[in-house]
Structure formats: C-alpha cells, structure tokens
Amino acid sequence: MDRQLAVGTLAIHPVHIEAWPIYDKSQTPQLPTHRKEVAVKLHLGCGKKYIPGYIHIDAQPLPHVHHVRPVEDLSLFTDCSIEVIYASHVLEHFGRHEYLRVLKEWYRVLRPGGLLRVGVPDFRSIAEEYASGHLENGLRDLIGLCVGGQRDDYDYHKMVFDEVILTGAFEHAGFSRVQRWDWHDTEHSSLDDYTQAHLPHMNKKDGRLMSLNLEAIK
C-alpha cells in the first residue's frame, strides 16, 4: 500500500436523515470527477475540513460537503466501490453498541485492499495527561476530547477508545493489518484536523499527540 495515498446501519444512530436541515441542492458542491481507474475516496465526518479529491460527507450542510447525511449509512455506495475512507474524530460519536456496526458499513463499501484510516481521542493519552497533574487548565483541557464540544446534536462523544479496543473493533469488522499511522506522512498533513490534536494546544513539536490514529486494510 502506498503510504502517500493514505490519507487512513442502517438506522443505528438516533439521527434520522429526514429530520436533517434542508439545504439548497443547487448549492451542492461539485463531486470530484472520478474516472474508472481513479480511486474514490471518502472523507467522513469532515466538518469544516476539506481535502481535495475526496467526497465529503457530514451531517452538517457546509459548503464543501457533497452529501449531507449520516456517515453510518453509506447506502448510496455499492459494495467494494471505495478505495479510501478517512474518518477523523467521528467514530467516538457512536455509542458502545453502535460503533461496530458503523465499522462494518465502512468495511462493506471499501474494495478489497482498500484503506480505512481513522482518528479518535486517545484515552491513554487523556488519562496519562490528567494523571500527570501538569495540565495548564487541569481537566478543562481534556473535557472536549472526553465528551465532545456539545455545541450541536452531532457534537457529543459516546465512546472511548484505546489501541486495544479500536484494534479489536477493526478486526471484528473484518479489517486486517491494523497499525498506527503518522499524520506527517499523509497527503493532507497540512490540514489541521483533530488527528493532529496536541497538548499543549497546537504544540505539534514538543506536545503530546492526543489522537489515536489507526489504519487498516480490507
């Protein structure tokens, strides 16, 4: 697998697509052009972050979002049709009895050999930083990573992960060759998303990475 390529229910979530904000379809951004031989790559739970060449999917109708819909339901894509799924800090928005079905749905649409690249808050880093007693603002520095920003319905965390649990979940969903990935090595390393979250904030040189970044192959 070319590391440079790497970026990375179907009604199991309480959110129903019918209830989502109506947005003007005429303003839907143009989908990246995909010839048959060109990889189709999904950026799930993209929020405000845009990666050229990716199809962006999020619950929020932001200008660059191609499909405003639940990332747990990829029924607009056929089985084995996607090359890469990149999902930064969205899997923890599903509950402990939900996230596995989400991973299975992502597995379904990836082609054999396709790449899943995920980032979630790293519970080990959170716990160790808290226990260190060195945080500038104590627990306040960690609340967002633990429970989400809670600014809207899609901004709540329902699950915590460490490497053991997330690796096991990937494997249970069918993925293999689970390993950590380094955000420096990605095609979107200049994009400051949550997979690059550090404490102290933005101290990417000397701070601690607070994101557990794991990838796997279908």
Ligand SMILES: C[S@@+](CC[C@H](N)C(=O)[O-])C[C@H]1O[C@@H](n2cnc3c(N)ncnc32)[C@H](O)[C@@H]1O
């Ligand atoms: C913490 S933000 C991460 C944004 C970006 N990926 C980053 O790392 O900076 C989580 C994003 O996931 C989206 N989201 C949460 N639950 C979702 C769902 N069930 N379906 C679609 N999008 C969802 C939110 O709207 C939000 O944009």
